Each structure stands twice: as C-alpha cells, then as structure tokens.
Amino acid sequence: SNAEIDCLGRCTRKGTNNVLREAIWREWPKRLDDQPADLPVLTTAAQIQELTRLEARRGYQAKIQGVVTWIATGLNGIAVQDATRGVSVAMPSHWNGNPLKIGEIVAVEGTCQANEFSPIVQANEIKQVGMGVLPSPQHPTYDQLISGSMDSQYVEIRGYVTEARDHHLTLLMQGGKIDVEFEPNPLDDLGSFVNAVVRIRGC
Numbered sequence: 001s002n003a004e005i006d007c008l009g010r011c012t013r014k015g016t017n018n019v020l021r022e023a024i025w026r027e028w029p030k031r032l033d034d035q036p037a038d039l040p041v042l043t044t045a046a047q048i049q050e051l052t053r054l055e056a057r058r059g060y061q062a063k064i065q066g067v068v069t070w071i072a073t074g075l076n077g078i079a080v081q082d083a084t085r086g087v088s089v090a091m092p093s094h095w096n097g098n099p100l101k102i103g104e105i106v107a108v109e110g111t112c113q114a115n116e117f118s119p120i121v122q123a124n125e126i127k128q129v130g131m132g133v134l135p136s137p138q139h140p141t142y143d144q145l146i147s148g149s150m151d152s153q154y155v156e157i158r159g160y161v162t163e164a165r166d167h168h169l170t171l172l173m174q175g176g177k178i179d180v181e182f183e184p185n186p187l188d189d190l191g192s193f194v195n196a197v198v199r200i201r202g203c
Helices: 045-050 140-147
Strands: 005-014 017-027 063-071 077-081 084-092 104-113 120-133 155-164 170-174 176-181 197-202
Touching: 045 063, 063 084, 063 120, 063 155, 077 104, 077 140, 140 176, 155 176, 170 197
Parallel strands: 084 120
Antiparallel strands: 005 017, 063 077, 063 104, 077 084, 104 120, 155 170, 155 197, 170 176
C-alpha cells in the first residue's frame, strides 16, 4: 500500500480493464530520508520530456546545454533546445547574469519537476556560453500542434491569417485553426497580415 513500484508484464484485456499477466515487480529503492537512491543525472532535453509525472516528482538532477529559443516576459522562464528537442526551464530566483538573447547557448543545471503540462527544469544555475545558431525548425501538422507533442520545440508553421487582435494571429492550417501569440508584442501592426498566407517560426 502506498508503495512506488516498477512493473513488467504482458498487457492484455479482461473485460473493460487493462491487466498485466505474467508480471514481475520491484519496489523502488529508497534512502533513509525516503528519497529515491541512485537517480541518474539527465543530460538531454528528450530524457527530461520523457519523464512521467510521477518520475518528474522524484527529483532527477539535470545538466543540459542548448540554444535559447524562447524567453518569457519578465524572464521567469525560457525554452532551451539541444540536439534532441526542447524543454522549458524555470529561471533561478537569484539570476543576475546578462540579459539572455534568443539564439544564445546556455548551460543549465537544476532539478526536474512535474509541471501543469510536461516536465520542466527548475534551474539552480545557468551559465551563458555565447551566441549560437537557432535549430532547424520542425514542421508540425495541425494534429501534432494541438496534441502538445511539440511542447517547447522550435517550429515553423504555414497558414492563412483569418484574424488579428492585440499580439495574436489566428492561422488557418490544413486541419484547423491555431492561435499564435507573439511575445514580446510585435512592433508592426499585425492587422496587415489578415488574408495573407504566412510562415511563422517560434517556440
């Protein structure tokens, strides 16, 4: 009861239930302070993104290096993409470095956490390495965008602009409509793009 376990077995159906047959299991090893022992340090964004919500709560340490593809207003969060994919990073409260730039390479050390949607890194330290090159964007379908599989990923989308308001564009893609938010607010009037076919890159 109330134990966390690994379970391996053959998945089958029993009525409306999924069941594991011929299964074996083991309890997660614990230290005396009831924290998981011998957790590996995660070194790629893909490893972090693949964590389940339960695993993300176990306190995996992360050390990744990648390119900044998005910066939140107020600098409380960024997206960092390495050779495997992108991941969200919450900035340390004591951050006092130079202002970060899109396309800058950073080395991040921190702790993985479960977030509202997908795992993130709560940074303890961020080192600015220098300017780099933005990654080649992915070209997701409408279904991939709405499923959330492109979370924190640098992408390029193409579509027909049906509406503009404040710092948002509504883009009609093959499959449906996508709302695009520009952050920070663009200097140009987005209304000029209505009824135009555009390509947009972002995170």
